[in-house]
Amino acid sequence: MVKSFQGVREVEPKKSPIHQILVKDHMSTNLVTFGPNDTIDKVMEVLTKKKISGAPVVDESGGLVGIISEVDCLREIIKGKYTNTPGFPGKVSEYMTRDVITLTPDLSLFDAAGKFLELKIRRFPVLKDGRLIGQISLSDVIRAFPKLKHTTW
Template sequence: MSIKSYIGRRVKPKKGSSENIRVSDYMSTNLTTFKPDQSVMEVMNTLIKKKISGGPVVNEKNELIGIISEGDCMKQISHSRYYNHPMEDIKVGDHMVTDVETIDGEMNVFDAADKFLSSKRRRFPIVKEGKLVGLISQKDVLKAAITLKGHSWK
């Protein structure tokens, strides 16, 4: 009696197949960024106006130094109200997240999807040679999946 395997033969991806779709193909490059000396109130206005949930914080050399999100702003609203501090005095640099995880622009977009699932993050910055070059969000990965479905999935 022989045992048959139902696992198909593994084939190396062909050039141009969905296996070669990189994060850099779908990342946003026209970014809304913030500076550490901006007020959190200014950030909140920008988030609302641009309908985004957060953004990278960069220094004058466009080097990534943090991320500020709606959640970070919400914490400051609560803190300001409790201590009766004016929101205009609260600076991004004091309340941004500085332990920022980035991903490589050369990473396969579907590997990025796995990274989103395991990290529970909504966005990842892409840094090249120390400079912020892009940002990929969960929505960008969904767009990639929709675009590729017609070409490579049955």
């Protein structure tokens, strides 16, 4: 009979590569954007045509200055009805949200999901080094998770 005198050995756990699920992997990069001087009627036309609910507002140099949404357009519609003006003369700069909360491309998709729940916002512009590189929406996050069900979270 042979006995081993190596003693008790600690078995190192298998290291599985942790695959980070990041915002940059699921964000939209081909963005519709508007300028601050665009009219609300143009915004409504584009949002309807593209079937989107909002978009970033950028200045002449491409810097993010705000975000415009369907809710912002609704404010102009109500104003037009109240003042009995048939057109929509309002400018994007009058209705857009200026204090935009942004995300970074290397943020975990789970952390982004938490931000959506916490802040009740439907879209976040994604900035890298101060430049707009994409946008992630609540729908993007929802679409990503069924594809991930077989991965280790």
